[in-house]
Every structure is written in C-alpha cells, then in structure tokens.
Amino acid sequence: MRPRTRLRTALGRRTGAGRATRTRPFSAEQRLAGAGSPRHPLVRQGLRFLRRRPAVLVALALWSLLETGQTFLGGYAMARAVDAGFLAGRPGVGMGWLAVGAAGILLGAVGTGRSYAGVAALTEPLRDALVRRVVHGALGRPASGAVARLTQQVEIARESFAGLVMVARSFVFTAAGALAGLVSLSPALLPVVGVPLVAGLAVFAVSLRPMATRQRAFLAAGEELADELHATAAGLRDVVACGAEDRAGQRAAERIAAEYRAARALARWGTLRIAALAVGSRLPVVLLLVTAPWLSDRGVTAGDLVGALTYLTQSLSPALQALVHGFAGAGTRLTVVIDRLTAAPDPAPPPSPGQPEARVAGRAPAVELRGVTFAYGAGARPVVDGLDLTVAAGEWLAVVGPSGVGKSTLAGLVAGTLAPHAGQVRVHGVVVAGNEPARHAALRVLIPQEAYVFTGTLRDNLGYLRPSAAPATDTELRAAAEALGMAELVARSGGWDRELDPATLSAGERQLIALARAWLSPAPVALLDEATCHLDPAAEARVERAFAARTGGTLVVVAHRISSARRAGRVLVLDGAQALDGTHAELLRRSALYRDLVGAWDDGSQPPGTMGDPDGVDPVAAPGLAGDGGHVVAHGAVAQVQAARDLRDGRALGGQ
Structure with a gap:
C-alpha cells in the first residue's frame, strides 16, 4: 500500500482575513454590459x-x-x-x-x-x-x-x-x-x-x-x-x-x-x-x-x-x-x-447551519489542506495522496519538486479549479469545493504560466479583479507599476487609458500585466504557478518580494528557479510519496531530493550544505553519469549505484 503523505506546516503566527464577496469588477466593455x-x-x-x-x-x-x-x-x-x-x-x-x-x-x-x-x-x-x-x-x-x-x-x-x-x-x-x-x-x-x-x-x-x-x-x-x-x-x-x-x-x-x-x-x-x-x-x-x-x-x-x-x-x-x-x-x-x-446571476443560496462556508474565519489559516487526495482519473495513481498542509496568513511558501510531481495540481486544488477526490481544502476558513473558482475570487488569485491580456485599456486589464465599488485609482496603478517594475511598459503602452493590442505584447509583458492585475486584487492569497517564467531573475525577484509585501497577503510560489526557494520563508518539497517542508538551509540537510534540485538548478555545481545525510548518501555533483539514478552508494564496490531510498544501511563512511 502506498504510504499516506502526512505534513503539517505551521508557517508563522501572523493572521489575516479577506472579506467575502461575490462581486467582481469588469473592464469598460464589461461595464457597458453591466445592467441591461x-x-x-x-x-x-x-x-x-x-x-x-x-x-x-x-x-x-x-x-x-x-x-x-x-x-x-x-x-x-x-x-x-x-x-x-x-x-x-x-x-x-x-x-x-x-x-x-x-x-x-x-x-x-x-x-x-x-x-x-x-x-x-x-x-x-x-x-x-x-x-x-x-x-x-x-x-x-x-x-x-x-x-x-x-x-x-x-x-x-x-x-x-x-x-x-x-x-x-x-x-x-x-x-x-x-x-x-x-x-x-x-x-x-x-x-x-x-x-x-x-x-x-x-x-x-x-x-x-x-x-x-x-x-x-x-x-x-x-x-x-x-x-x-x-x-x-x-x-x-x-x-x-x-x-x-x-x-x-x-x-x-x-x-x-x-x-x-x-x-x-x-x-x-x-x-x-x-x-x-x-x-x-x-x-x-x-x-x-x-x-x-x-x-x-x-x-x-x-x-x-x-x-x-x-x-x-x-x-x-x-x-x-x-x-x-x-x-x-x-x-x-x-x-x-x-x-x-x-443580468446579475442568481444569488447563491445561504449556507446551511453548520456549514464552514458561512463566512471567512478571522483567525483561520490562509491555506489549509486536510487529507487531500487527487488523481487524474479513477484508476490513475494519485498525484497528491493524503496531504495535510497548513499555511498561516502572511507567509511566503515556495513549492518545489521534479516535473510532473504535482506542484501545479496543488495550486489548482487551492485555487478551486480542481476538486479533491478525498479530503478538504480551505482558504481562510472557507471550503473550496472545486470547479467553481469565481465563487472564491475574493479569497485567492491564481496567476498561471500563460498570462491572458484582453482587448481593452491597460487600466481595464489591471483593474479587472477589483470590486466594482472600489476601482483602482491612478495612485494605486502607479504603486503597482512601481512595485512590479512595469513603469517602462506603461510608458511604452501610452498610459493607462490607451487601448492595448495583446498581439504586440511579449510573453514577459503579458505576465507583468497579469501579475499587476493580481497584485491590485483584494484577494489575500496569491498563487504564482510559474507565473514569472518569462521574466529575468531580477524581475522575478522584484515581483515575488512585491507580492510578499502586500498587506495581510499570503504568497504561494510554484518555483522554477532555486532563487525563488532561497527567498521564501519556507519551502515545500513534493516527491510523490513524501513531502517535506522547512527553510532552504534545513532542507539542504534533510532532503536528498532538494539537494539534487539545488544542484541541477545551479548548473551541476556542488550544492552548498553538509556532506552526507541520514541515509549515508551524498548527492552526485554532476547529474548525467552513466547509470546514475541520482545517488551513489557510500558502501560497496566503487561506482555501485542504487535507487534513492533503497539503501542497505545507514552507517558512517568508515574510512571507505
């Protein structure tokens, strides 16, 4: 039987709450289509x-x-x-x-x-x-x-x-x-x-x-x-x-x-x-x-x-x-x-007594997963299996792991675009039921890798997620441009009220616009699913720090560069059957997979950290050796290779 993943991560003690609302602003064209x-x-x-x-x-x-x-x-x-x-x-x-x-x-x-x-x-x-x-x-x-x-x-x-x-x-x-x-x-x-x-x-x-x-x-x-x-x-x-x-x-x-x-x-x-x-x-x-x-x-x-x-x-x-x-x-x-x-959609029925969705809890964690399991198909192997996770309000979490391990799946579960097969996902105390992301738009905002910019002015694009009763002011727009480093893009576009042609924007420019749109939203939880992959490392660092500095904001980053994990307060390493969390330095000591990821991200150079781990294994300095599965056995014949987590003993080197 596949072991269940058990992880309880308490990230900090700061708390914050978003205000529940079902309204969402629209661009100038959508305001035309607002109350016919x-x-x-x-x-x-x-x-x-x-x-x-x-x-x-x-x-x-x-x-x-x-x-x-x-x-x-x-x-x-x-x-x-x-x-x-x-x-x-x-x-x-x-x-x-x-x-x-x-x-x-x-x-x-x-x-x-x-x-x-x-x-x-x-x-x-x-x-x-x-x-x-x-x-x-x-x-x-x-x-x-x-x-x-x-x-x-x-x-x-x-x-x-x-x-x-x-x-x-x-x-x-x-x-x-x-x-x-x-x-x-x-x-x-x-x-x-x-x-x-x-x-x-x-x-x-x-x-x-x-x-x-x-x-x-x-x-x-x-x-x-x-x-x-x-x-x-x-x-x-x-x-x-x-x-x-x-x-x-x-x-x-x-x-x-x-x-x-x-x-x-x-x-x-x-x-x-x-x-x-x-x-x-x-x-x-x-x-x-x-x-x-x-x-x-x-x-x-x-x-x-x-x-x-x-x-x-x-x-x-x-x-x-x-x-x-x-x-x-x-x-x-x-x-x-x-x-x-x-016409305005029919109002949602009021929650039944005892339903946890009645309101956003004032001291609830920003993100909470309880025994969450998800698989892409009834007979498929679970991508997320029995995961427990707690992220406090105001924290900064980076999610890392090999390709296909479930990082984007985790972001989709928190955002509500995917529904767990078992367990429960909560955002600020509100149960995320899955497949109805718009109902929870006031609680979290997901920025995917492929950013979308629609036909309209820059003001319309950036204010898309703002409440209709509180549209973004010029001061707030300038603050977003300054925080995310898009002042040059604003000037080149002709200002806030000049209509954009999405076809003329580069992938990085579209990502900046989508990120600024999310930064201006009232949602207290921001999910960046490789949302900065088309930006250079300096621009990526500026964006992540800007999101982390939002008042009462919580940041979850699906990282594609090791620098994202180093900046974050905590790092979550997904590895299929296991999941570990901790700081960058802690995980270098505790997780062989994380050291492998750091080594690969650092272009094959020897990653920093203490040599050896509890399994008696050191990471390979330069992955890609013939027959290399990622680890070299510390005891036995020279160059003998075994799969990770399948070692014969955990003794010290013993002079060999």
Whole structure:
C-alpha cells in the first residue's frame, strides 16, 4: 500500500482575513454590459461605450460623409440633367450631370466599404466583453441556459449590434443628404416628403417596446426548450428504463408549443413595420404626384419633381426600410439579448447551519489542506495522496519538486479549479469545493504560466479583479507599476487609458500585466504557478518580494528557479510519496531530493550544505553519469549505484 503523505506546516503566527464577496469588477466593455435592465437604459450604456472610442467614431463619421455626398448628388444631378439638359434641348449637358451622379455613386461605395472597418472596431470589443461576462457568470454560479447564451445569444448580440450601427449610420447620413438636396431644389418639397417620413418613424417607434417584450418572451422560450431537450438527451436511458417516454415527449411538446406561440406573437407585432414603411416611404411618392400642380404653381420644375422622386426611391426609401427592419429585428433582439446576458446571476443560496462556508474565519489559516487526495482519473495513481498542509496568513511558501510531481495540481486544488477526490481544502476558513473558482475570487488569485491580456485599456486589464465599488485609482496603478517594475511598459503602452493590442505584447509583458492585475486584487492569497517564467531573475525577484509585501497577503510560489526557494520563508518539497517542508538551509540537510534540485538548478555545481545525510548518501555533483539514478552508494564496490531510498544501511563512511 502506498504510504499516506502526512505534513503539517505551521508557517508563522501572523493572521489575516479577506472579506467575502461575490462581486467582481469588469473592464469598460464589461461595464457597458453591466445592467441591461429596463431600469438601466441601454442608451446610456451605449453612449458610455462609444465615448471610449472617439477615434473610431470620428473615422466612421468621416467615411460616412461620402454617402451624404452620394445621396445629395444623386437627386440634384438628376434634376439638373432634366431641367438644364434634356428639356432645354442640350443632351450633352444632361449626360454630363448624369455622369456627376454616377461619380457620386462610386464615391459613396468607397465610403461604405471603409465604414465596415470602423464597425468591426466597435463590434469585436463588445463581443469579447459579453463572452467574458457569460463565462464568469457560469463559473461563479452555474445556471440553466448558459450554453445557449454563450453559443447563440452572444453571436446574436454581435451580429445585431453590427447591423444596427450600419443601418443607423446609413440612415442618418442618407437622410441628411436627401433633405439637403430637397431644400436645394425647392423648399416647398420638404413638407411633402418630410412630414410623412416623420410620421412613419413615429409609428415604428411606438411598436418598439411591445416588440422588445415579445422578443424577450421568444428568447426565454428558446432557452427553456434547449434546457428541456438537453436534460432529455442526457437522461434518455433513464427515461426509457422508467417507461417515461410519453411524459418526456409531453414536456418537450409543451416547450415547443410555447416557443411557437411566442414566435407568432412577435410576428403579429411585426406587421406594424409594414405600416411604418407605407407611411414613411410610399405615401410621399403619392403625395408628390397628387400635389404636383400645387408645387408647380410655387416654382417647382419638372426636374425638381424628378430629383425629389430620385431622393425618395433611390435613397430615403431603402434607408428607411433598412432602419425599420434592422431596429425591429436586430434592435429588439439586441436589447433583449444584452439584458439577459448581463443580468446579475442568481444569488447563491445561504449556507446551511453548520456549514464552514458561512463566512471567512478571522483567525483561520490562509491555506489549509486536510487529507487531500487527487488523481487524474479513477484508476490513475494519485498525484497528491493524503496531504495535510497548513499555511498561516502572511507567509511566503515556495513549492518545489521534479516535473510532473504535482506542484501545479496543488495550486489548482487551492485555487478551486480542481476538486479533491478525498479530503478538504480551505482558504481562510472557507471550503473550496472545486470547479467553481469565481465563487472564491475574493479569497485567492491564481496567476498561471500563460498570462491572458484582453482587448481593452491597460487600466481595464489591471483593474479587472477589483470590486466594482472600489476601482483602482491612478495612485494605486502607479504603486503597482512601481512595485512590479512595469513603469517602462506603461510608458511604452501610452498610459493607462490607451487601448492595448495583446498581439504586440511579449510573453514577459503579458505576465507583468497579469501579475499587476493580481497584485491590485483584494484577494489575500496569491498563487504564482510559474507565473514569472518569462521574466529575468531580477524581475522575478522584484515581483515575488512585491507580492510578499502586500498587506495581510499570503504568497504561494510554484518555483522554477532555486532563487525563488532561497527567498521564501519556507519551502515545500513534493516527491510523490513524501513531502517535506522547512527553510532552504534545513532542507539542504534533510532532503536528498532538494539537494539534487539545488544542484541541477545551479548548473551541476556542488550544492552548498553538509556532506552526507541520514541515509549515508551524498548527492552526485554532476547529474548525467552513466547509470546514475541520482545517488551513489557510500558502501560497496566503487561506482555501485542504487535507487534513492533503497539503501542497505545507514552507517558512517568508515574510512571507505
């Protein structure tokens, strides 16, 4: 039977406590996606989102002005071609004006094409923010419909937002060009076209709120249907075994019928779009024809009427149709989807009496493992076997051991990303249940080897783990930059509010940003899982000392350099069946494995420490000798090799 690992490490006597909370701050894009309820209008959030991207908006507006020019030239050139050209008996002049109109079409095409890049620059950050919000909510509080939100509704929001930006931009600039053209032809044309246009927009605006309500019901019915079908498919064998086919089919049929009713209700309200289009784009054509004699008495020429009809049929009517269909479909979908994606997750149920998760204990150890066992698979050999470990608040622990021995596994167990098969993990007295790391975000922060930097400003990245009620101030950001040695990176990035392009950052720069994000978080326990592997030794030392100096902070480092172990107050050596802890000097005397690690990390030079150990074995000065298993037997034939911890005796050298 494999011996159980028993280790009780009491590291210091300082205590500290974190404040339990389930909230977590977000970047500027996530604050846009923060409270999309009817009481928190999306218009205000959208304006805040757009104000953070002035350069993109200015470029988008400038390219869109080309469409205004196209619209203006289209109707005006047609009117002049008729009046000054063909009706005046000058076909050359008429063809010239038509050529001007054709040039305007080419000009508008260039503007439309350039506008797509600006729309993409607005759409992709929104999608990233929504994905982060959905994933965070699903990790923190698993809920039904999470898969549908991530795979379907986020894409609905992305496509709807892009479509709305395009149609709204096109309508505004097209309408501006058309109305300016009507005034330039004859002011008498403006009320004939403008009044029904405004009336059509009003009819459409009245229908938006009811349509949003029906759209919300339709999406909710879709989520319920997806959940029902998923549950039925997952338990199909049980359904058949229990003879519950009819009941399962009835429940699925009810969900399908509910979605069908919601779709029909949405379609009925959609008929108002037809009325809005009829009033706004068809009625002006009829009015122009009916009022032609009256307009003629007021100086409107035949060319002016042709130009007005051109504005209506070629510009205003298509733009209005795109606007109505876009906002009726994509607009209501976007409102409802963002409302559902950004709604606060259901609160966690209160802990039952006697549950240790009720609150963070004021004098509890920072990290505590009780008989923890973990293996990657039911039949696999345990990576961590019966481990007991206690780390007091404010201590600095380095974890070392051979590759694959379980150092990262230990970090994952403490962080809650892995669930122990046996035993219990506590962080400041709170039981870490595993596979729900977001619920314990206020207690610990894990920085892995591969750092993640998202699209957004440096301020957004560094303040990501801060509570929403206490965002990082400029003073705190400067303190983090000074403590971690990233002032040069801040200057090179253009300051806190300049948007970052993660693709342009080196691996070391991404690690510095992730480390500063963790340093600014309120979590009292920091877990560095080889999080400084892309930094040079001096930068690594500065980072580790900065984390160790955090007020009330506890630092656990999975070391990849011996210097990390030498700096730490205590060192934990993992070796499969055994685990030892102590200071660097103590472990050099007590642990043959630790001396081997020190020797390897020191490039093969003879490690410091006392020659010999209780087993009568000295470490090999330069690993890699033929047949060398890591130790040379002190007694017996020269160069006789035996495996570690399998020695025949532990006697003194005896002059041999």
